[in-house]
Amino acid sequence: MAFSYVSSAALLGLHVELVRVEADVSNGLPMFHMVGYLSSEVKEASERVRTAIHNSELSFPPKKTVINLSPATVKKKGPAFDLPIALSVLLSVGVIPPDCLRKTLVIGELSLDGRVRKVKGVLPVVLEAKKAGFCTCILPEENAAEGALVEDIQIIGTQSLKEICLHLKGEQLIDAYSHEGKADQRKPDGNSLADFSDIKGQETVKRAAEVAVAGGHNLLLMGPPGSGKSMIAGRIPTILPSPTREECIEITKIYSVLGMVDEEQPLIRTRPFRNVHHAATKAALIGGGAVPSPGEISLAHGGVLFLDELAEFQKPVLEVLRQPLEEHKIRISRSHGSYVFPADFILVAALNPCPCGNYPNMEKCTCSESQIRHYLGRISQPFLDRMDICVEVPGVRYEELSRKEAPEGSEDIRRRVCRAREIQRHRYQEMDISVNAMLGMKKIEEYCRLDQEGEALMKRAFAVLGLTARTYHKILKVARTIADLDESERVLPCHLGEAVGYRTIDKKYWGR
Numbered sequence: 001m002a003f004s005y006v007s008s009a010a011l012l013g014l015h016v017e018l019v020r021v022e023a024d025v026s027n028g029l030p031m032f033h034m035v036g037y038l039s040s041e042v043k044e045a046s047e048r049v050r051t052a053i054h055n056s057e058l059s060f061p062p063k064k065t066v067i068n069l070s071p072a073t074v075k076k077k078g079p080a081f082d083l084p085i086a087l088s089v090l091l092s093v094g095v096i097p098p099d100c101l102r103k104t105l106v107i108g109e110l111s112l113d114g115r116v117r118k119v120k121g122v123l124p125v126v127l128e129a130k131k132a133g134f135c136t137c138i139l140p141e142e143n144a145a146e147g148a149l150v151e152d153i154q155i156i157g158t159q160s161l162k163e164i165c166l167h168l169k170g171e172q173l174i175d176a177y178s179h180e181g182k183a184d185q186r187k188p189d190g191n192s193l194a195d196f197s198d199i200k201g202q203e204t205v206k207r208a209a210e211v212a213v214a215g216g217h218n219l220l221l222m223g224p225p226g227s228g229k230s231m232i233a234g235r236i237p238t239i240l241p242s243p244t245r246e247e248c249i250e251i252t253k254i255y256s257v258l259g260m261v262d263e264e265q266p267l268i269r270t271r272p273f274r275n276v277h278h279a280a281t282k283a284a285l286i287g288g289g290a291v292p293s294p295g296e297i298s299l300a301h302g303g304v305l306f307l308d309e310l311a312e313f314q315k316p317v318l319e320v321l322r323q324p325l326e327e328h329k330i331r332i333s334r335s336h337g338s339y340v341f342p343a344d345f346i347l348v349a350a351l352n353p354c355p356c357g358n359y360p361n362m363e364k365c366t367c368s369e370s371q372i373r374h375y376l377g378r379i380s381q382p383f384l385d386r387m388d389i390c391v392e393v394p395g396v397r398y399e400e401l402s403r404k405e406a407p408e409g410s411e412d413i414r415r416r417v418c419r420a421r422e423i424q425r426h427r428y429q430e431m432d433i434s435v436n437a438m439l440g441m442k443k444i445e446e447y448c449r450l451d452q453e454g455e456a457l458m459k460r461a462f463a464v465l466g467l468t469a470r471t472y473h474k475i476l477k478v479a480r481t482i483a484d485l486d487e488s489e490r491v492l493p494c495h496l497g498e499a500v501g502y503r504t505i506d507k508k509y510w511g512r
Contacts, residue, residue: 002026004091004098007105008069008084009128010076011121013292013332013339014257016128018105020070021081023088028064034085036069039077048079048110049086056114056162059095075336077291080119083108083138086161087168100168104136105129108143114161118142120259123252123266126150138164144177146256146266149249194235197409201400202228208391208502210413213239214420215481216435217474218325218347218386220310222505223393225357229350232393233306236348237273238410241418243302250342251302254294271303278312282320292332292339297324300345310351311378318383321347325386328438349387351379353509376509384510385470388437388478389502420484436481441473448476453493461500465507475499 005022032046046067053060067085069076084106090096107125109117122143127150129137136154139147144157155177158164166172196206205221209232212219221229243251252268255261261268276285276296287295297305307313324330324343332339354372358364367375384390424435427447433439439447450458462472476491479499483491 002092004088006084006088006091006101007134008081008107009105009125010074011078011080011125011257012074012337013287014124014253014294014341015339016121016124017071017074018128018132019074019076019081021084021088021106022068022070023085023092024066024068025061025089025092026064026066030062030064032065032067034067034069036067036072037075038069039075041079042069042076042081045079045082045085045110048082048112049089051112052082052110052114052161053086053090055112056160056165058090058162058165059093060089061093065089065092075291078119079109079117080107080121082110083116083140083161083164086110087164090165096165096168103134104138105132105134106138108138108140108158110161116140116158116160116164118263121257122146123149123249123256123261126153126155127249127253129153142263145264146252146261148177149252149267194238195410196232196235196238196413197407199228199231199235200403200407201396202232202393205232205391205393206408206413208389209236210239210417211478211481211485211498211502212236212346212348212389214417214485215388215424215478216346216437217388217478217481218437219349220384220387220390221348221350221393222353222390222509224361224395225352227393227395229393230308233304233308233348233350234273234275235410236304236346237271239414239417240271240303241414241421243269243271247302254298254301254342258293258299272300273304273306274300275306275308278307278309280313280317282317285317286320286324286330287332287339287341290334292334292341294341295330297321297330297343297345298341301342303345305345305347307347307349310349311375313378315378315380318378319380322382322386347387379510381468381510384506385468385474388474390505391502392505392508416485419487420481423484423487436477436484439477439480444473444476448480448491450476450491450496451493454491454496457493457496457500461503465500465503467503471503471506475503478502 003024005020008019008021010017010019032050034043034046087106107119109119111117118140122139123146126137126147130150130153137147138156141157141159144155147155156174157177167174223229248267248269274296285295285297287293328344330341330343353359354367355375356366359372479491479496482495482498
């Protein structure tokens with residue numbers, strides 16, 4: 001048999017493109033030629049494949065061998081094509097029987113000694129294979145647990161090229177990998193001991209965090225060093241609702257592409273919390289590369305993105321957040337195509353009010369007026385408008401720290417948050433949204449209606465605080481969430497008043 005092919009897949013960001021690995025072995029000068037829009041690491045596969053076949057004690061006749069990875073319009077990168085290339089060659093020369101790889105997708109990297117090494121992006125590949133009608137996936141054994149997260153498709157994990165060849169010939173069968181009984185085992189969470197009961201005082205700030213999580217709103221914490229901004233932000237994951245299995249799969253897909261999943265327990269069962277250093281670049285946040293890979297924004301999908309020391313970030317870096325915060329997705333364009341990454345997260349940011357951190361306490365503040373203005377000026381009006389809740393975090397008083405009574409814990413707060421989320425889920429079950437923060441303008445008019453007293457309050461707030469159209473709608477959505485926490489069908493003036501209170505620091509610090 002001179003010609004054969006094996007099905008594989010190319011990963012383009014989070015998108016999977018099916019690839020047909022074709023091999024033609026014929027008489028002629030011995031050579032190994034590869035075509036099909038290949039990156040350098042794929043071109044190097046010729047040496048890895050030939051050596052791996054030889055060291056696996058398999059037949060590789062000295063003939064003219066041509067490999068084509070189709071379609072030729074799709075760029076192929078990475079070492080995951082090693083194993084399908086090797087199997088297509090062995091299929092062509094009759095080492096393994098024909099038709100043994102029909103309805104089978106293969107990926108894996110080869111070592112020179114014939115061992116099969118793990119690769120990135122297995123979960124999205126297996127999901128696409130199932131969608132395309134494949135019955136079996138042959139993967140590196142180290143990736144088998146990850147592939148088995150996808151139901152109703154057989155996963156064969158192999159340690160070596162020789163082992164999979166014996167399996168395909170029926171001489172030494174490999175049992176299909178089963179993840180049953182292992183999926184529910186959890187490793188201890190490093191953040192499991194953190195709890196809102198650790199935070200003494202700051203009741204207003206904890207309430208703001210509860211409202212933010214309940215409605216999926218972005219949160220800005222502003223106050224002096226040591227007031228507990230980072231501590232509160234770090235405990236927000238403890239009051240987030242647990243993700244559904246579909247959400248877990250969606251989150252795990254992103255981490256799979258970057259090779260950041262655990263081999264034994266690959267399914268990510270907790271919502272992510274990404275703490276980004278202020279030295280991060282635009283590419284680190286949104287993703288980048290010739291074939292873009294996800295950045296910190298996508299890694300926070302379904303969870304929380306925390307930006308500490310907000311004013312220390314470069315202004316262009318902060319500005320790239322504006323579009324993802326509105327659309328909940330990232331679009332990155334390259335000459336050969338456009339890539340879309342998910343970006344549905346809660347943005348939590350912490351900010352000092354001045355370079356020394358003590359403003360407006362003029363007894364301690366050592367900054368000049370121009371220094372304060374320049375420092376706060378790093379946060380643009382459009383960026384600030386996208387923060388639904390802005391709350392001041394004052395210094396903690398001694399009486400609060402020395403109080404013996406234990407503050408309310410995360411579990412009690414989380415129970416209220418889950419109830420509010422359930423109300424929203426039921427309200428929006430016919431729409432493509434799940435939380436109040438995602439409401440569009442037409443839906444705001446329908447679900448955030450104010451009575452006459454509320455309209456008067458909103459009118460005064462708009463004039464006094466100098467609100468923009470965007471902050472006006474943000475306040476209404478936050479008020480809707482506060483009403484949901486109270487299990488109220490209508491947005492009452494008390495709910496609106498609390499929501500307006502979360503915008504007062506705009507005027508106080510930025511004079512806007």
